[in-house]
Amino acid sequence: MIEQIIQEIEGKGWSHRTGVIGPTELAEIKDFFDHRRSEFVPAKVGKGENLQRAxxxxxxxxxxxxxxxxxxxxxxxxxxxxELKEALNGHFFLGLKDFECHLAYYPPGTYYTKHSDRHGLESSRVLSFIFYLHDEWNENDGGELVIYDKDDSILETVKPVPGSFICFLSEKFPHEVKPAKRERRSFTGWMHRKILY
Ligand SMILES: O=C(O)CCC(=O)C(=O)O
Ligand SMILES: [Fe+2]
Incomplete structure (x- = not known):
């Protein structure tokens, strides 16, 4: 699995793999989300004084x-x-040292407009990754991750298949989360060239 991800990143800069998380693990994760729901906080945009809910x-x-x-x-x-971090360092000499990650849920109808994960203050973000954690996703549920190239042309529209994993070079691909009909759950994060903690 890791080897295939490395090859895809080498070829096109991003990789999407299904079947990374099995049904038993997804069921445990569902319980975690359901039990810890009240501890989730509204995600904000901006930095420092400009940090705000939008x-x-x-x-x-x-x-x-x-x-x-x-x-x-x-x-x-x-x-x-x-393991992925070590493999990326072994193949591409990226010098990745650490990663940060959060769980996320998007209530039905919510979205994340087109953005880049790497802007000025976050210049040590190298690789963005997402696991999709909802236990069910149907054809018309929406919630796709749309990946753009540098010229803002759509490269790929990725369906958030439960248990799948996607990663891409943070610098190269602006992206967007489309609104969904059901709650969309994920584990998202970024690998960095510096130690974060
Ligand atoms: O959930 C996704 O598919 C992408 C999330 C995202 O772009 C982000 O949190 O920066
Ligand atoms: Fe993002």
Whole structure:
């Protein structure tokens, strides 16, 4: 699996793999979301003094996970990411040192408009990654991740298949989350060239 991801990143700069998380693990994750729901906070946009809630930009709620001390439910995902980080360093000499990650849920109808994960202040973000954690997703549920190229042409529209994983070079691909008909759940994060904690 990791080897295929590396090859896809080498070829096109991003990779989408299905079947990364199995049904038993997804069921445990569903329980975590259901039990810890009240601890999720509205995601904000901007930095420092300009940090603000802007539902017209992003409508998700997040719960940060410390990858150095993850809840048991997320140990497998953190392990997978650690192996991916080492493989990326081995193949591309990226010098990745750490990653940050959060859970997110997007209530029905919410979205995240087109943005880049890497702007001035976040210049150490190298790779963006997302696991899709909802237990069910139907053809017409929406919630696609639309990936753009540097010229703002659509490269790919990715359906958030439960248990799938996507990653892309943060610098190269602006992207957007389309509104969905059902709650859309994910584990999202970024690999960095510097130690974060
Ligand atoms: O959930 C997704 O598919 C993408 C989320 C995203 O772009 C972000 O949190 O920066
Ligand atoms: Fe993003």
């Amino acid at each position: 539902e017209n930009i992003r409508g998700d709620y997040t719960f940060w996970i410390d990858p150095h001390e993850p809840p048991a439910t997320f140990r497998h995902l953190v392990h997978f990411l650690t």
